[in-house]
Amino acid sequence: MKKTLLSLAVAAASVSTAASAATIYKDDTSTLNMGGRVEVRANFSDANKTDADDNQYKDASRVRLNIGGEQKLNDDISFIGFTEFEVTENSDPVGDDAAFNTRYLYAGVTSQTYGALTYGHQDNAFTYLTNFTDMAEVFSGYINEYNVATSDRANNVLRYAFNTEKLTIQASVQGDSDSDGTPVTQNADGFGVIAAYKLTDAIELGLGYAQTDANGTGTDVVDSGDNNTYTAAARYSKNGILVAATYEGGTISTADTSIAETDFNAADLYAGYTFGDNNVNMTYNYFNADKDQFDSLNMNNVALEYARYFGEHATVYGAYQLNLLSDGDAATDAQTEDQIQVGFRYAF
Numbered sequence: 001m002k003k004t005l006l007s008l009a010v011a012a013a014s015v016s017t018a019a020s021a022a023t024i025y026k027d028d029t030s031t032l033n034m035g036g037r038v039e040v041r042a043n044f045s046d047a048n049k050t051d052a053d054d055n056q057y058k059d060a061s062r063v064r065l066n067i068g069g070e071q072k073l074n075d076d077i078s079f080i081g082f083t084e085f086e087v088t089e090n091s092d093p094v095g096d097d098a099a100f101n102t103r104y105l106y107a108g109v110t111s112q113t114y115g116a117l118t119y120g121h122q123d124n125a126f127t128y129l130t131n132f133t134d135m136a137e138v139f140s141g142y143i144n145e146y147n148v149a150t151s152d153r154a155n156n157v158l159r160y161a162f163n164t165e166k167l168t169i170q171a172s173v174q175g176d177s178d179s180d181g182t183p184v185t186q187n188a189d190g191f192g193v194i195a196a197y198k199l200t201d202a203i204e205l206g207l208g209y210a211q212t213d214a215n216g217t218g219t220d221v222v223d224s225g226d227n228n229t230y231t232a233a234a235r236y237s238k239n240g241i242l243v244a245a246t247y248e249g250g251t252i253s254t255a256d257t258s259i260a261e262t263d264f265n266a267a268d269l270y271a272g273y274t275f276g277d278n279n280v281n282m283t284y285n286y287f288n289a290d291k292d293q294f295d296s297l298n299m300n301n302v303a304l305e306y307a308r309y310f311g312e313h314a315t316v317y318g319a320y321q322l323n324l325l326s327d328g329d330a331a332t333d334a335q336t337e338d339q340i341q342v343g344f345r346y347a348f
Helices: 003-012 017-018 291-297
Strands: 023-027 028-045 057-059 064-073 078-089 098-111 115-123 153-163 167-177 189-198 203-212 227-238 242-251 261-275 278-290 299-310 316-324 339-347
Touching: 098 153, 189 227, 261 291, 278 291
Parallel strands: none
Antiparallel strands: 023 028, 028 057, 028 064, 028 339, 064 078, 078 098, 098 115, 115 153, 153 167, 167 189, 189 203, 203 227, 227 242, 242 261, 261 278, 278 299, 299 316, 316 339
């Protein structure tokens, strides 16, 4: 990765976004980069069927556009800003045919000595650990989406990130934040902290804790319990082999004071092998809440995937997800359906 992109990668914790960016302006102190992707995706599953449409097919195509800049104050300190938007086709035939979503919108300061401090719509501290297993093109990295402090992205996030060659420490706080996830992760105040350490060049271990106050309706007005999540993560990477595991546990709450909160356990596994321009991987996602009123959150599935990379820009992939969730642990039939997804991505 180019040195001019290092600060962006640290702050965004999104190497794939920064790595494909092109430098459109650069002088002795400033750099401006642009990038993005066009990705056409097709999903096939009985879960896509509705009362009005008996079609297994669903289009999941998207476009992402990003721009980021860095200005050096001196050899140690730089100011940065980054934003990325995602555009998808709106299924509503009457309204506009495009839907816009903010993925990143943040700014801050980075120091090679003291770390990075950023604020805005960005990854949480927890994202560093959940990215251990969120490595597949599809069907990985779902178990962390029920807590605004553990979800991949949220707005109103202040995050500090510090790393050395072996140690990584991150902490983030949210104020009235909405994540890119479910209603459980809306309008929440909270925080998260993680620490990870590389035992060797191939092995890294991490621990984390996060807490928010929003409940199952996306409100903190009704005090029915907190969302608490603790995690342990590990990964091994060497000679094209990547094996990683993430465990999460804690409590999750609902607006119904008679139910309040429930305990949950979750696990996310990834095992992949990259050879030449090819990658094959297997993923496993598991989430189980103790109380039946939370069955809509449960998941239990395994997926197989193949991806082929053509240089730095073009990728084609296909994945099959086998759903292992029983009817008794699901709130809807759609939760128990298998899925097939294929896609082609051109990144620039």
